[in-house]
Structures are given as C-alpha cells and as structure tokens.
Amino acid sequence: MGSRKTVMRAGTRARRQSILSAALDCFTRFGLASTTVEDICRESGASIGSLYHHFGSKEGVASGVFIDGIQRLNADLVKKLKRRKSAEAGVRLVVTQYCDWVTKHPDLARFLLHSRDIAFPDAARAELKRIHRDYIVEVFSWFAPFVTAGDMKRLPPDTYVPIISGPIQDYTRNWLAGQSQSSPVEVKGIFADAAWAAMRTVR
C-alpha cells in the first residue's frame, strides 16, 4: 500500500504486485475462504516467508487487494466528476461511471462488493478509513455548492452515499452473483434516473 514508512527496494514492488494479482485470481476462482496461502504462493512464485513478510497474514493479502481496488475506483470517479458542471450531471455520473467501471473490472468489483465484511487487520482498517474520509471530503466538496444553491436536497451527510450509490451497488452485487440478467450498463439509465429523482429539489 502506498503508505510505507520504510524504503522499498526495486524488486519489492513487483513481488508485492505479483502476490496481489495472484491472490485476486485465486479469490475469483475458488472464493476467499477456499483459497489457501499455498495457492497464492504457487500462483505468484513467492515463498510462504516472503508472503508473510509483506502482508503478515492471508487477510493482510486480501486487504491489500481491497485497498488497491478501492483506490483505483475512487480515483477514476473523482477525475471524471471534475469535468461535470451541474448537480444532475454529477449525480448521474456517480451511477453510470460505477456501472462502466464494474463492467471493465468484473473480478475486482466482485471482490470489492463481496469482501466488505472481511476482518481486516487493524492497520488496513485504519488506512481504509483514511482513504474513505479523503474520498468523501473530495466528493462532498464538489457537491456542496449545488446543495447551497438549492439544486439538491439538504440531507444528513451520512445519507447521500446510500441514497445515490446504494441501489446500483445492490443491483451490481446481484448481477455479479449471476442473479440478474441485464448488465449494469443496460440499466444504468434507470438507476441514474432513480438517484436524481431522489436527490433533486422541486421548485
């Protein structure tokens, strides 16, 4: 994870990365619970000692994959959000961009959506909290002016993300689990409509 106090050697980044991508591969094929540390070592070419040196535990590896993924997802959204000019365009973007991202990275998305509840190590929990806070600050400061201007409802801060993103995430989880026919891309307009209907002010 980007925040290492100590120096990181040349080959180290590559080794860490090979472990992370082997892990995602195994999680996708066998499921988190059924992949063994040995599986990840075999796939990545790392030794047990090396894996434990870098990640501390199997769940440490999982949290590495998770943090990596969430950072990419967040970064992609923030970048695009800055090009929008209206509250409606912003709200719709949050929904549609999520659909596009999930379609482009289905394995990673499946892992992110199904691993929310892993008992991550404390260090990882702390870093995730920091990442989430930074993300929320950035997104909220983009939306804030529109709330002030009366384009969007003024609600308790904690309720915006569930209302805007909750439905599409729920749908996507079902879809990735094979329980919905239409791909998120096909229904993204419907969810964008729903999100905007819930957020817009009537004047």
Added chain:
Amino acid sequence: MGSRKTVMRAGTRARRQSILSAALDCFTRFGLASTTVEDICRESGASIGSLYHHFGSKEGVASGVFIDGIQRLNADLVKKLKRRKSAEAGVRLVVTQYCDWVTKHPDLARFLLHSRDIAFPDAARAELKRIHRDYIVEVFSWFAPFVTAGDMKRLPPDTYVPIISGPIQDYTRNWLAGQSQSSPVEVKGIFADAAWAAMRTVR
C-alpha cells in the same frame, strides 16, 4: 429450517435452537470467522457430535441462523404490507418497517447484512433461493396492481428491490458497523421519501 423430511424428536427442536442462538451470540461477539465450533458447543452445551449431526458444518450452523432470521424478517413485512392501501404507503412501509425491525433485532440484522457472502452449503442455498422466490412473488403481487394502475413506475423486475431497499440497507449496514450517528429510526423518513421519489410516476 422448517423443511425436515424425517421426524424430529421432542428435545431436538430445543437443542437446535440452543445451538442457533449460541451461534448468533458468538458471531456477534467474535465475528463469524473467529468463532470456533468449540465456542458454539461451550455456549450451547451441545457436543461436537451433536452439532455436526444437526448442522453438518460450521457454515451449516451459520446458514441456519441466516435462514431463521430472513424468514422472520420477511414474514413481518408481508403481514404488515397487506394492511396498506396505496402504492406510496406500501413503498414507505418497506423502508420504515425495515428500520423498526433492525432496531428491534440488531444482532440478527448485523448478521444478515454481513453474511450475504458466506459460502453456504448447497442445501441451504437451495432453500434460500426458494424462500426468496416465494417472498418476491408475494410482495410483487401486492405491488403489481399499482404498477398497472400507473401509480408506480414500470421497471425491469430486478430493479425494484435495489431501488427501494438498497439505500436503507446500505445505511443500516454502516450504522450497525458504528459508522453513522443517527439510528435508522431517526432517518427512516428521509429514506422513505427517497424511495417514493424514485418510484412514483409524475402525472
């Protein structure tokens, strides 16, 4: 789970129930991954052999808790839904009743929200599928007339549940994890508004 082919003896129901409630207790205190089968045996007074006789595996116990909980949640909703008379009242009820239920059964709700992704045994998966199908049929047949009458939007079937229930479930998950201040009961009006705004037709 209500569907046993063979006869069930007198003390058996009590034994199963004691295992289930001990399990929920342990899951709440230690988390699913960290509770051992021995923990559940100690708490419930059952022997290892007895637990395996009744549930087959640790995940079998978890699926028992899950199925029990989801059935109670579903039944409570369906019962109340039948007393409503308008689409708006129905949609609002789905949201507010969920908040009330979660507040009344926080441990069970936490488990239901955080165990969606357990690798349940095949038998349990099948039963859950059946339970969910029955539930969906019942709820949809209640709402169908209002869609036909034009009171609610006509959407792809798979999208109704995420749009109506997704936000409040997401908020509740955060709250149960200690990441939101206001209890669901305090914000249920906001989520009911959002759900109805997303479902209503404008005419």
Added chain:
DNA sequence: CCTAATCTAGAATGAGATTCTAGTAAAACG
C-alpha cells in the same frame, strides 16, 4: 421387549494458517 432410527459424546485425524530459524542480497556508511 426388541430393533431400527435418531441423537449424543468426545477422541483421533488432517488441512492449512502462522511462526521460527537460517540464510541471501541489497543498501548505508565509513
């Protein structure tokens, strides 16, 4: 009664996560 099925018990097994010890290689420092 008796006998077949359900249920209880807990010791034995085995899979696999984690720890430990020993070493290799790269940087830091003189």
Added chain:
DNA sequence: CGTTTTACTAGAATCTCATTCTAGATTAGG
C-alpha cells in the same frame, strides 16, 4: 572497498481448528 545494518526469501516445524469416526445412549414403532 569492507562492513554492518536492514530488507527480504525460504521452507520446515508448529499449532489451531474444522471435520470425521467409532461407540454408546435414547427414543419411537411394532
């Protein structure tokens, strides 16, 4: 350059459980 410190690799040994197995107890049916 040595040398010393620190990052890193390796894999055998350990230890924690989930699960299996065998034996016996209890209950229902005939």
